[in-house]
Amino acid sequence: MPENESNCHSDTPKTGEQLTGKNLLIIDGDCGFCRRWAMYFRQIARDGFEIVTSxxxxxxxxxxxxxxFAQSVAYIDKDGQISFAAEACxxxxxxNPLLAFLPKLYVALRPFAVLTEWVYGFVASNRYFFSKVTALLWGKKIEIPRYQLLQFLFLRGLGLIYLVAFLSLVTQMTGLFGSQGVMPIQGYMQMVGQILGQRGDSLLAVWYVPSVFWLGQSDFFLMAVVWAGVIASLFLIVNIAPALAAAACFVLYLSICAVGEPFMSFQWDALLLEVGFLAIFFAPWKWWPWAGSPAASRVMVWLCRWLLFRFMFSxxxxxLSSQDPTWADWTALNYHYYTQPIPNPLSWFAHQLPEWFDKMSVGGMFLIQLIVPFFIFAPRRLRFVAGLLLAFLQITIILTGNYTFFNALTLLLILMCWDDQALEGGMRRISRRNQEWNPPVAVISENFFKRRVIVPLVAVLVVWMSVTPFMGAFRRPAPEWVSFWNRHLGQFRLVNGYGLFAGMTTQRREIVIEGSDNGVDWLAYEFKYKPGDVTRLPAQIAPFQPRLDWQMWFAALGNYQGNPWLLNLQGRILQGSEPVRKLLGTDPFDGRPPRYIRAVVYDYRFTSIDEWRETGHWWSRKLLGLYNPVLERRD
Known part of the structure; x- marks a missing residue:
């Protein structure tokens, strides 16, 4: 029996003269389910046929x-050829030219025809059930999703994140990479140039190390690159030449990352570059898109969703693949809040939560990271639910830790779970006005070469290159032919592997740098943000990232032989480097370099509620010993 959901036929029947010479899809007028999908098919077919009722x-x-007519739809083309059921669909x-292969496949492949006709018959026989499923998964109205508003919001958000990333480097660039910095770029570029020259590859220097710093390494040039990134970010925010602005942001940020190890090799730097690369092709290729913008590319939307899936699922x-015992027994959060690189004010309070709550949180995290990502590719309402759950996880991380712009960038990717129709509905509900949303720009025709050639090539390249890091999450090597492009294009950071905290640290080793004038009495240099003074509550600093403070956490996991930059840092302090001193917090020598310097290691942990009430300390610590030998300044 047809579903009597919607009486969709008119009171005035169509005459044969009105129907002559047209492509027609004839449906049962008493079946609202048929009506919904017929209208959706017409959108896909670009209004190439008319819908009429039997x-x-x-x-x-x-x-x-x-x-x-009651059993199946009928399709009658302009020449009068009639087909029914699956063939009619x-x-x-x-x-639609992209789907012109379907009738040919139906005719040429008999098993395909039999299977699709069986599926059609099963659905047609259970229209009431599938109508309810359709309403549940897609809503009352099925439409081809639009992404114009999504594109607009995504690019403005990316511009803001780029702006934060570049601005955070303004106060750190010369201290980290300048002529008197911890790891001068000039020395690195000279070393790479010599190695490439010996190999006879000096002409390919930009290919091996893609950076504008081949043009100059002076402190002035370093700052010029950072400020150029700030300007490009602003252009992207205000929507002036967005594709060109996105390309400039990508090139400038890649230039810093390519020569900025170990301070520019974090996973959010890789994610920003990967999202930034996709944004070049997602953005309108227009100087002034406010006057008219091409329809947003669905291919790029799906590539962003694929990136979100890889990031979350990996x-x-x-x-799990690390076989870390704290993840296996769900006790990881017993340690996470105080062992994470830079805790925030709520981290101490989160650490006081009962163990049963921590274990429940770990279980919820595994559910969201391992199961929910698959619903990114599900029908729209399930995708919305997936987006909400993924966003919830990111918000909880923001509340309990300082992970720079990482979570904001992830939330921007999660925005791709929605479409314009959903966003417009949300905006109407928020504004309490029931009017149609006016798109920020008018839709105009897309650049044919970009749409038909460049975007498909980018899609193939990104999907191909993503196989290797995805397999790496499972600790499985990819075949040589699969990883070909990763080996030859890896330096451009177009596609990257992800997965934070594969192994949970259960002890917080904290490095404290101390100076002395006599080698007996030692005074500690206090960093601005990382743990030091036990009476200081952890600060909220995200989305800003103090890269030296962050790298000190990684150095404490190893030794000074594996972190030569830390010896450079101490050497710069002995030399009285002003750019380096500005990276630090309290200077016990008031800008004067000490005679001796050393790094010692403490074991840090959060105090309990009782310890805090008794001492007022947020941290307790125990000295473990020297990190590296004492260094002396020779005048």
Whole structure:
């Protein structure tokens, strides 16, 4: 029996003259389920056919029995050729050139035809059930999703994140990479140039190390690059030449990352570059898109969703594939809040939560990272739910830790779970006005070469290159032919592997740098943000990233032989380097370099509530010993 959900035929039947010479899809007028999907198919077919009901047009086609109309849809083309059921759907959809293969496949491949006709018959026999499923998964109205508003919001958000990333480097660039910095870029570029020269590859220097710093390494040039990034970010925010602005941001940020190890090799730097690369092709290729912008590329939307899936799912997989015992027994959060690189004010309070709550949180995290990502590719309402759950996880991380712009960038990717129709509905509800949303720009025709050539090539390259890091999350090597492009294009950071905290640290080793004038009495240099003074509550600093403070956490996990930059840092302090001193917090020598310097290691942990009430200390610590030998300044 047809579902009597919607009486969609008109009171005035269509005449044979009105139907002549048109492509027609004839449906049962008493079936709202048929009506929904027929209208959706017409959108896909670019309005290439008209929808009429059997009640309206039945008399015009006496060769078709009324019982046949009740059992299946009929498609009649301009030449009068008639087809039914699955074949009718395929012929209607083939009016879209991209789907022109469907009728040919139906005719050429008999098993395909049999299977699709069986599926059609099963759905047609259970229209009431599938109508409810359709309403549940897609809503009352099925439409081809639009992404114009999504594109607009995504690019403005990316511009803001780029702006934060570049601005955070303004106060750190010369201290980290300048002529008197911890790891001068000039020395690195000279070393790479010499190595490439010996190999006879000096002309390919930009290919091996893609950076504008081949043009100059002076402190002035370093700052010029950072400020150029700030300006490019602003152009992206205000929507002036967005594709060119996105390309400039990508090139400038890549230039810093390519020569800025170990301070520019964090996973959020890689993620920003990967998102930034996709944004170049997602952005309108127009100087002034406010006057008119091409329709947003669905291919780029799906590539962003694929990136979100890889990022979230890999983050869960690495925790299992590492076989770390704290993840295996769900006790990781017993340690996480105080062992994470830079805790925030709520980290101490989160650490006081009962163990049962921590274990429940770990279980919820695994659910969100391992199961929910698959729903990114599900029908729209399930995708919305997935987006909300993924966003919830990111917000909880923001509340309990300082992870720079990482979570904001992830939330920007999560925005891709929605479409314009959903965003417009949300905006109407927020504004309490029931009017249609006016798109920020008018939709105009897309650049043919970009749409048909460049975007498909980018899609193939990104999907191909993503296989290797995705397999790496499972600790499985990719075949040589699969990793070909990763080996030859890896330096451009177009596609990267992800997965934070594969192994949870259960002890917080904290390095404290101390200076002395006599080698007996030692005074500590206090960093601005990382733990030091036990009476200081952890600060909220995200989305800003103090890269030296962050790298001190990684150095404490190893030794000074594996972190030569830390000896450089101490050497710069002995030399009285002003750019380096500005990276630090309290200077116990008031800008004067000490005679001796050393690094010692403490074991840090959060105090309990009782300890805090008794001492007022947020941290307790125990000296473990020297990190590296004492260094002396020779005048």
């Amino acid at each position: 009640q309206e047009a039945g008399e015009s086609f006496p060769q078709i029995a009324s019982k046949q 395929f012929r209607a959809l083939s009016l 983050s869960g997989v690495v925790k």
